[in-house]
Amino acid sequence: MRARAGWLLLLSGLVGCAPAPPSLKSLTEIHEVSRPRWNRQGDLAYLSDESGQVRAHVRRAGGASAQAALANVTLAAWNPQADLLTLQYDPDGSENSQLMGWEPASGKLQPAAIKPGIIHHFGTYSRRGRLAYSSNERSPADFDVYLDGQRLAQAGGLNVPTRFGPEGKSLLVVRQGATLSQQLWELDMEKGERRQIAPAQGDSLFLSPGYQSRSRLWMLSNLGADFLGLVEWRRDSNQFRSLWKAGGDIEAWDYDRKTKRFAFSLNQQGYSRLQVQDRSAAAALEVGELPPGVYSQLAFHPDGSLTLQVDGPSQPSSFWRIWPGSPRVELVLGERPVLEGLRPPTPVRLTSSDGTVVGGLLSWPERPRAAVILLHGGPASQARPTFSPLLLELTRRGIAVLQLDVRGSTGYGRRFAQLDDGPGRFQAIDDVEAGAAYLRSRGLNKFALMGHSYGGYLAWLSAERQPENWAALVVGSAISDLPGYMRETAPWRLENRRAEYGDSQDPAYSPLTEVGRLKMPVYLYHGRNDTRVPFAQGEAMEQALRAQSTPLVWREFPDEGHHLMTPANRRLLTLEVASFLQEKLLP
Template sequence: MMGLSAASLSGAGSALAQADEGTVIAAKFGALESVRQISLSTDGSKIAYVAPQGDGGARLMVVDLAGDGVPKAVLAQRPGPETLRSCSWATATRLVCRNTTVYDYGGYLLPISRLFALDSDGGNVQRVSAGTGSDTLGSVALTGGSVIDWAAVPGKPGRILVTRFFVPQQASQVGIKRDVTGFGVEEVDVTSLSRHTVERPVAEASEYISDGHGNVRIMGVQPIDGNGDRRGQVTYSFRQPGSREWQSLSKVRLDASGREDGFNPLAIDAARNVVYGWQALNGAQALYTMALDGSGKQELVLARDGVDVDGLIQIGRDQRVVGASYATDRRMVEFFDPALKKLGAGLGKALPGQPSVAFMDASDDGKLLLLASSDVDPGTFYRYDPATRQLAPLLPVRAELAGVTMGTMKSVTYPAADGTMIPAYLTLPPGSSGKNLPAIVMPHGGPSSRDEWGFDWLVQFFAVRGYAVLQPNFRGSAGYGSDWYQRNGFRSWRTAIGDVNDAGRWLTAQGIAAPGKLGIVGWSYGGYAALQSSVLDPELFKAIVAVAPVTDLQRLRVDSSKLGRDFIGEGPQVTEGSPAQNAGRIKAPVLLFHGDHDVNVDIAQSRIMEDKLRGAGKAVTLVTFPGLDHQLLSAAARTRVLAESDAFLRKAMGF
């Protein structure tokens, strides 16, 4: 690994060496994952994976594990607005893929998704999503649907259930208008593309859940108000086995802060005739089952005090539920399948570095696709064959980072101003003493999210470059129950941002951060937190890097649905909580990055921030990326973000 500390370099030649080293390392970490998404064929003999290309395109790669084992590109996507997101096996020889793009509708950027199918050699490409056709009456189906059942007809591979948004059409045969609008479900043959409706569209339907054997058993209905906005309540109905009659199951209410109340169904176990779902227990989210026999009987499956159980583990074409997970200082998995529980524990101990093991997919005959990774290892995919008990390595997640020594991530706590202990993760440069370092506070996005132990390309880049990085799970973060979540990171921004600033003060008080060498870096809500932190305390951070940040809460309200407006709140806290409206208080130089096809956070948010800072006479730079979305899925763009952020922080901190 190339790794010289700033203190060991001096003079113009040393500065150039640092710049060159930074560019090389930025390119390694800026490279996109070698594998964006991966799946195992139904017979376990092949894998298919989406491999992003550095210029923004992507390739679908197929590997014949029973043959030469060499990855072959069967589909290539050119750079542009379209993004190949995923490809999964419908049969042993045919795949169904999802593609997304962004549509500019009079200045509003709308995400559009479509499904298509192709053979494993790349031939016979056909569209699976229903076309709206020339007879559509004034409506556009933004979603091309999603696969809710990969085995729609048992014993007949290639029949899938796909949701469809039906739009009004003109019946050309008789010349009359047909007002059929809403979500329904179709059965589609992925080879012949024959299709028929199995669930007629319901105007306010928002969700369907199948039992993994071709039977739609649950429907969610979310009312729509006069402005076309979804309301904050979903009513779920279910069917008993063999019945077509809907019966009441549960109601889930979404409060203004974004927390749910009620039983939220997730996945059906047809053999037991129950549905798994989330429900609150003692202020935290727990996993329950509810009987689908009309009794409404519930059983607690998994709960942990003060922690949300928030991960359901499903594998195989029937999406069998095999476990659930939650995160404390590390993600913990509880397997319901005894064989997988034993296997997961054994592999975690046997593999180098004792990594976390996640089961990703399963073939019909029980072969398993898994990922082993850790804080210092981006991960490797493996195939496990239970018949031979052989574990075969397949692909690294990030090939460019092979041989790079990473910084260990450890769990810490620090005191907030009111004495509350805030959980966080501290990553130090490899081989560092942990004292007198340039340091970064890195608040997470969301805000309804949290940081977890594991590999993080952004954190590790800065650690390898010599920074200490602290990731606070401030109050307003998800995963720690309703009391910790408060009213979310926007409505409760004073508490959330106060906790973020206290993270910086702790780094200094502990002697980890060298005097005057403390910066803050964030993406999305993390970018908002980075900017707003200096509104609360202009003297704390010496430099601010914000990627795709929210900067004006009122503008965000205007651009949001009613649920979004409720989530943000209203009143003086909206103006006071907007860094763009308080730009005059910010003293540190600001570096902004934003893609102009961002449908999560409009690029106008960064442009407003730039204008307000310039108007206040502040130092600011905005770097825009044409055609890129919120994630900046381009190696060139990410490399630029890393290299320029590093150079910016070094200059501002004087090292």
């Protein structure tokens, strides 16, 4: 914990004695980088929004740079046999992802898998540069496996190829079922045969699987456990065994064959802890101090160093390099920490009405006057201490923010993540009410409720149950009519969503049923190209609120989908929501 503690002390020491913090507008203009990928020559590919769109960039080992002329890129991956990347991009936010080849030296773009209305998910490259991906071209609900443009295997459900075998003759494929349930199978590419590796039935995850040899696989899994750990599968016994546990989720890992070292990112109440370990030693190696936050994209390099992506409350998403066994740390790419006046969010625990303990992150101003409870989407997700101009600005203005992990959130083990399934949905509302009671116990009595996607759906239901609790609502891309949503959402999501919500026709699960109880001011937004929660869901709520004269700000984003991808739109939303909450909570 030394790295995190050092930064927390530094940040805390700045409160009250630092220069004036940056304006909200300047915070929204900070550029972030993400998804780093290095090739064998030491060239770095990554995503950045510095152009006003999220594009792929390359920074050569020698210092030269290039930018792809393609917007809304979500992934960039090197071909191991050529100076070529495959870019996955979402043309209009509808999640109909396409694959484009890019030669950074010439700037040339060449289609790899592009068909309008068809989804293509990048999978992996073989050592010889063969491209594996999945596509729902045959059926809107089913993703078959493709190799270099040719269908390799027909499969039902959402399948994504993840890794070729050592000789390039086999391919690992992960099938996503319910939110917290995956299957892992291996395709013999010569014989066309499949082998089920992970159980065909169950509620376990199998993340980042990879071959250590032809007979052994390593991966992250919670098979037979409450949390994600590193496990090994052996072909001769067809059995799994645990290699590494951490008392919480291991979220990212890498292994350096040369030094025989593991690197792990461990989730501890939302914050990441980096641990580097010799395979044969019990004690962890010294690592230098990094900004607190979330650590991902771990990668060892030939010189023994480790790079990772860091995203923290004071640190816009950026790339860092450490040298295990020494305190040496280097910022590779990205903005320096934004430190002025920051109070980092603190992990909290509180007790719901049925005795269930729920957690979250609390951002507490020096002199709080009101509070916002922020509900994340998913619900299989977690409040994380990442860079948010809106949260920084609200705290600066004296508005506390409780990012609440209601039951159904991840990061607290398998059982907690399943507590809200089906009938448990209404108990998640109890958790929201427990959050308001907790804030009252700390002397506050004026609250707003804010959520996106599932978080917005839960915000509707919570506000309708106890409208007197809330001075304002901010809701985005949220379900308003559950049966309608189940009819309208993208076909490939139905299996997953049925496991989460069931096929309930009970009107109590639809916020439109009790919309008449919503009299508080509402800020509502939705992307017109949303295929997860179709735009009609937001539009129906907008019309219902207007019909009963509920004070309403309605923001439609015609060029966005479920998540806002364009920096200008994200900036507009942040500025408008900050102004709205200021007006309603601190008149």
